[in-house]
Amino acid sequence: MSDIALRVENLSKVYTIGVYDPYLPLRLSAIRALRRVKRSIFGQPPPEPLKPHNGNLLSALKDVSFEVKRGEAVGIIGRNGAGKSTLLKILSRITRPTRGYAEVHGRLGSLLEVGTGFHPELTGRENIYLNATILGMKQSEIRKRFDEIVAFAEIEKFIDTPVKYYSSGMYVRLAFAVSAHLSPDILLLDEVLAVGDVAFQRKCLVKMGSVVKDEGRTILFVSHSMGAIRKFCLRVILLDEGQVLADGPTDRVIAKYLGADDSRLSTSVALPSGNQGFQGRDQESRDQKEQIGVGSRLHFLSKEGNPKGLFLLEEPWRMALDFELFSFVSHCIAAIGVATIDQIAVATYWSQPKDLPAGKYRVEFDIDLPLKACELQFTVGLSSYERSFYYKENVGHVSIVEVSEGEQPIRARGAGLLQTAQTAQIRPLT
């Protein structure tokens, strides 16, 4: 009995893209056979084998290796096309790898897409039984858990309705309920929480947490929601173009992912040209505004002034904005807005107004926000008096993380964006 739940060794998957022509090999072998006959009649040597050129090849996974221990909840993140779903498809044995292998220890259930394994003509009740039987459960086992599943999915009224009449929300609720309740030692979840309302998503996360913590099951969770990943995965694997780019504590890997995303540099970012965010500005006036001045670069620095894109909790840090003025600007103000990547504005910093001649300038801001672990992005603006002539949203990226390299993360205590001082005392009420 090992404590390994999953072992993936040099797993690779190659897809043929383009038009699939199943008859090509047939035609080729027919042609070859004819040539062989012709050549043997005329006493010539046998022909060279023909190579099928059947579209292009796409490597969805390249030499992916990792191990997952029993009871671990591992998040898998990466951009679209990074190979996340292919990996889960191979692990759930829907498709085969091209090279390498994977070992699955124990029963494995998966929820890969909305309505995974549901038969539209069958009722909710029948589908629960169907899915459970597919997972290899006995009728008696299913009966025991049936009511629990129906209650969790909140579809009591529709349980005897064919699922083709279900809304997508009901569909995914039932699918999740089935997988989470029936499912076995290892649970694979792919983007399932994207559907369903906030209340149900929260319910799912709680259930997933208890599946891992209380039932000791293993979960592999693919999601684009860093919030959900952060909530209950202590470990995250980052895939990029089919390869494992990072594998480690959630904070660090998420930071790496967001930092690497969209080629945003983590320690400084070039500000894109062209204004955005103004209302009703035509091209001409925009160009005119650009004539006044533009931001050129945003730097993220440690307190000592070293470039850095990743900060520990409670670590003070700085931001520097480089900008260029093309003409004299009176009462110039440079401003930076700090927001989470979920677009929640956190704070705004601005400089003291100053009359400035044309030239290149830098302004530095000290940031001392009492933030919890999170991902930040920024808005940059320049204005003269109250009139803004330069404005950029959602630029740059900085991660606030709980742990430094090599440390094991601890679970964040309490939800929220801000750190709080824990000084409250309980005293008896008299």
Added chain:
Amino acid sequence: MKSSFLKVQSKDEAVVRIEPAEGWASVDLHELWQHRELLLYLVGRDLRALYANTGLGVLWTILQPLATAIVITIVLGIFARIPTGNIPYGLVAFSGLVVWSYFATAVKGGCESMVANANLMTKVYFPRLIIPAVPILAGLVDLAVLILVLLGAMLFYGRMPQLSWLIIPIPVILTLALALGASLWLSALNVKYRDVGRLVPLILQIGLYASPIVYPYNIIPEFWRSVYALNPVVGVVNSMRWALFREAGFPFSELLISAFVAAVLIVSGAVVFQRIERLMADIV
């Protein structure tokens, strides 16, 4: 803590190794057996879907071959007067059609099964071999009903039950085996080459006349019989008729051919199926 550890350990822990699809694989019979409930469930699903929303329900099962038998009896038995000795032509034709309609429906359903269940195959794992077996088992219900009707017709014509009726399961099982073997081949090929799905009805149509369904075996000239009997359906139909009418001697050699062909089809079909099956999720 300790108890939960023991609980985990007592579970039969199967380690599944997922590897590339290369070469020929053997059939995992143990895994198939573990999924027997799924097979039964899918059969039940097919049956429910078949009779759901139909007013006549199971009557449709009887109606189709019965109507065919009546038309054929009128045309071939009364007008063309195919000689059937002292057995009523209607019984000869209906006994053949009972076997044939099961065989044809099962093979057609089996052939389409993989493509029809594509959505299941791209979403969940289970031994794919189950899929082509489903329509073949589901068809047994229809067959059982038809056999009852056939035996009823026997009584109607004044033919009392005989001991030989007890061997009817032998042709039934052989037909099932033949249909299974054919379906394994056809369903797998149909995933790759959709032409197969169009070809099968044509072959079945020819097969209806290339087998002793609407005529008795003995109208085939002696000289051709050895070739004719290579058709595995011949042995099945002949033994069915022997059980019912006990006309000629028991068709041992034809039955042996049927059994042999069925065995070859099933074994080779399973191997081919396994080979194509591994690629199915990617191409279906």
